Amino acid sequence: MKIIIGSKNPTKITAVKNSFQHLESEFISLDVQSGVSEQPFSDEETIKGAINRAKGALEQGNGDIGIGLEGGVHETSHGLLLCNWGALATLDMEPIVAGGARFLLPEEVAVRLRAGEELGPVMEDYAKKKNVSKQEGAVGVFTNGMVNRAEVFTHVMKLLVGQFTYQQKLKAH
Numbered sequence: 001m002k003i004i005i006g007s008k009n010p011t012k013i014t015a016v017k018n019s020f021q022h023l024e025s026e027f028i029s030l031d032v033q034s035g036v037s038e039q040p041f042s043d044e045e046t047i048k049g050a051i052n053r054a055k056g057a058l059e060q061g062n063g064d065i066g067i068g069l070e071g072g073v074h075e076t077s078h079g080l081l082l083c084n085w086g087a088l089a090t091l092d093m094e095p096i097v098a099g100g101a102r103f104l105l106p107e108e109v110a111v112r113l114r115a116g117e118e119l120g121p122v123m124e125d126y127a128k129k130k131n132v133s134k135q136e137g138a139v140g141v142f143t144n145g146m147v148n149r150a151e152v153f154t155h156v157m158k159l160l161v162g163q164f165t166y167q168q169k170l171k172a173h
């Protein structure tokens with residue numbers, strides 16, 4: 001099966017490879033437009049970005065499966081949540097969607113995002129290191145390394161691949 005990943009972010013590529021281990025697969029990663037803001041600011045917008053990336057990956061990579069994984073934030077009355085969403089697209093089905101673990105960002109980070117900054121650069125500044133979004137992620141920083149970004153996306157991917165194989169099973173009957 002030819003699986004096209006709509007991102008070159010290593011945390012996302014690792015997650016996709018982790019979750020298709022049981023299937024004979026070829027992986028291709030492409031930079032695909034999310035079609036939403038650089039910093040999605042709601043579940044709705046983040047889901048849309050994931051679906052656009054999955055569909056774009058499928059089309060641009062001419063694959064069997066397109067995967068879109070998207071990080072965003074979502075405002076609540078308790079504070080700003082970090083959220084992660086994923087979508088799996090095929091040629092013959094509506095995209096499958098799943099979301100990952102979420103937690104409240106510290107207020108000093110949240111205020112900067114509300115003022116229009118992007119989480120990637122804000123985290124580099126906050127953690128005093130480069131490429132946080134390509135390594136442990138904000139989740140890795142704020143959980144003291146207990147959960148990293150690739151693990152969060154791996155869980156999203158398992159929800160997607162699990163639903164995909166379930167639907168394949170239903171079709172076969």
Ligand SMILES: O=P(O)(O)OP(=O)(O)OP(=O)(O)OC[C@H]1O[C@@H](n2cnc3c(O)ncnc32)[C@H](O)[C@@H]1O
Nearest residue numbers: 007009038070071118119120123132133137138139
């Ligand atoms: O290369 P792509 O696939 O675009 O990966 P990305 O990490 O840059 O882009 P996302 O669309 O997933 O995330 C939107 C923005 O939020 C940032 N972001 C999301 N989750 C993050 C995390 O856990 N740690 C640091 N930055 C994060 C990210 O760097 C972007 O600036």
